[in-house]
Amino acid sequence: MAEYSAMIDDHTIRGTSTPEKDKMLEVKGLKTYFFTSKGVIPAVDDISFTVSRGRILGVVGESGCGKSMTALSIMGLVPPPTGKIVAGDIILDGKNIASLTEKEMCQIRGNEISMVFQEPMTSLNPVYTVGKQVMEAAILHQHLSKAQAKEKTLEMFKLVGIPEPKKRLDSYPHQLSGGLRQRVMIAMALICRPKLLIADEPTTALDVTVQAQILQLMKKLQTELDSAIVLITHDMGVVAEVCDDVTIMYAGKIVEQANVFEIFDNCLHPYTAGLLKAMPAFKENGERLYNIPGMLPNLLQLPKGCRFYPRCECASAICAEQEPDLVEVGQGHFVRCLKYRG
Amino acid sequence: MESQQQAIEQSQYLEESFFAELIQSFKQNKSALVGSIVLVLFISAAVLAPFIAPYDPYNVDMSQQFQRPSAQYLLGTDMFGRDILSRIIYGSRISLVIGLIPTLISMVIGTILGLVAGYYGKKTDYIIMRLADIVMAFPSLLLAMVVMYTLGASLLNIFIAISMVNWAGTARVVRSQTLVLKEKEFVEAAKIMGVKNWVILLRHLFPNCIPSLLVLFTLGIPDAIMSEATLSFLGVGVQPPMASWGLMVSTGKEFLFMAPWVAIVPGVAILIVALAFNFLGDGLRDALDPYLKQ
């Protein structure tokens, strides 16, 4: 196997474990289901993970694997009326927010947890200036006056590296490039200095060069604000660039969980191996880009055994029959595969 | 996740046939169902009028003038002692014919012009669409009134007046769909294979417009019925003694305070039928939503 961890350039701080008291977010046994006329879709099926202060957790998987729904569940924004959190605890800085009312959740959203979305082109309201949209959160949660909020927004614009910040306050979203809009979104998310930032594919819609800038910006700001980040992505390259810990999801379940070095150097699950192999960076000259064969299973008609079995290269007969459990195979390294049971 | 849910639903849309889908959707949509039932009753009344009308709708009997609704005359009688229920039943024939024929004519005109404008583009498109703009800029009732003024009041002229007013909306919708469709691969492929233009229009573009046309048709019918009633009310539509609902309201209005049922009851008939078509149109629109957005 290739030395994937060669991609990770700052070996100094990442990958080391952190003490218990620094846990910022703990998700325990989260289940989010959709109750449609066609049946129940287990979009998020018993997910648990922990993110500590100052660390970035990458949640990785193909689109449709439930990673975005995990994020929306934490935010309390699962789309009603079909979607519903049916079980689990979401503990933010010692407080269980899964049981809060909508009104209480409104005080947490944008304040203690905030979110950056995938589509910077459509995530800003076209009829208001970006300045007004960023200010809104500060006025709402920190009870600032308009002038104070404007001052603070200007400060944030500078912090996220928006050129001519003063002028940009009065710009409308359509006047900004995708990269700038995403910086505006980040400014909006961080203006109240949240404990947790959830970034859902924040760079997917951007050019490759801008992607790297945005990722570095997020990493830099995180160090400054000392918050925790959950970074949702399908791109192992992004994980290599910024994440400390990694959770790999497949069809609503976690299939592998470890720190970033373990994942890149010692990955165990065939799906993780497939994801790594599919990274463009490892394409040899003239070689075709690798693709994991097959498609995500229909969540309405899940296979009986392992959910990855139909696409797995190392499947054996038993995989079709028995569903594997998530087992700890090394220090903090979990995997859900029958190859590693016991 | 959302995208996956959509993908699942989408794939299942494709598996089911168009009409099975429609029926499925109507089963859940109660108002559309009620609308359909009312319409079946309306159409049966029009077709079976001579058999179900209790009296002769044209039979003048001054001794029975202004009878209140009673067991004998379920909806009362008018100033000539004619039975209002019978007149409403016969009137449904006019409303049905007015609802269907001019709407159909205007849809045919609008579809042809819309297809041609969208497919050929350039000058053809410009001329047709400016014409549509002109018709749409015009208060439709006034245009219909002018047509009736010029041609004189008759049923045929009402057809002409309503068709002249209503084609433009259809043309616009069909044109905008054609503009999208003609860029699709199957049209390109047909062109490369040397398929004749009119065959492309008829075989490839037109069928894709059918769902929208179906909705437009359903919603066009109450519009036409309303136009006829209004023209007749203003005295430039159907002429007495024919039993048109609009005309019945118009003649009854002179006796509004003395015998309110004469004017009010035929209006209720218009309301019910228009409402039923609107329910049906809304239901169709909801049911065909995935096809309309293609």
Place this chain on the structure above:
Amino acid sequence: MIGFIVKRIISSIPILLGVTLLIFILLHIVPGDPVTLMMNEHVDPDTIVRVRAQMHLDEPIFVQYLNFIWDALHGDFGVSYKLNRSVATLLLDAFPNTLLLAISAMIFSWVVGVPAGILSVVKKYSVIDYFFMGSALMGVSMPVFWSGLLLQYIFAFKLGWLPVSGFNNPLCLIMPAVVLGWGAAGTIARLTRSSLLEVMGNDYIRTARAKGLQTIAVLFNHALKNSFLPVVTVMAIQVASMLSGSVITETVFSIPGIGRIAVNAIQTRDLPLLQGSILFTTILVILGNLAADLLYFLLDPRIKNK
């Protein structure tokens, strides 16, 4: 921005010309001679010829049209056959009444339609929603002349609260405005609802919710302005339908407005008066369309900055 306005104004000129030409041709292909129609049968032929020449009816129809446009541009719409007064004066006398009626109806339709649409979204799929949407559909399905009669019967005759008809005190305006605005209110309510629901599915609404805004605040601060854009575009259509509708409303409530003039002109076959009143209404409709477009333009920054 000024460029847009100028362009929009210029683009409505061909429509105006097209509409006037259409009316003109339609009115002048009437079988039978208008002069013979308006005079009684025993007038000597010389008089008829003289009157025809006086009214330029002996010239080709296209020349007649150009004359008509030329005169109209100078505010001269000819003289009514029957009333023997200048059409322009008759129309200008009637116009304030029609305008007052249309504006009242418009205000009524917005005041009722917009809140009903919003409330239907706030209480989606509740009894309130069904009630409002049912009433809206009723409003669209009700013939204007009939609802006018119904109100007259209930509020003027049975309850005696409002005058049956006429136009001499403000109370007279209530029923006509409600009748005329009812259908439009229904359309606005339905459109506000569907547009608002569509906007609520946008990504930026999710962003607003992620910011911690409560549902009501999201609705009012972030969704409403966007959802108004399509509602404003139907305003254009509504100006037209109000003016058409006012023909009937004015007839039912005996309001001396443009619509009533048009109906009378048809009944008395008074060609110049009919021509004038229809042309006048059409100009109003086109101006209304223009105003709606400009309003749309002011509301949407994406267009403004282009």
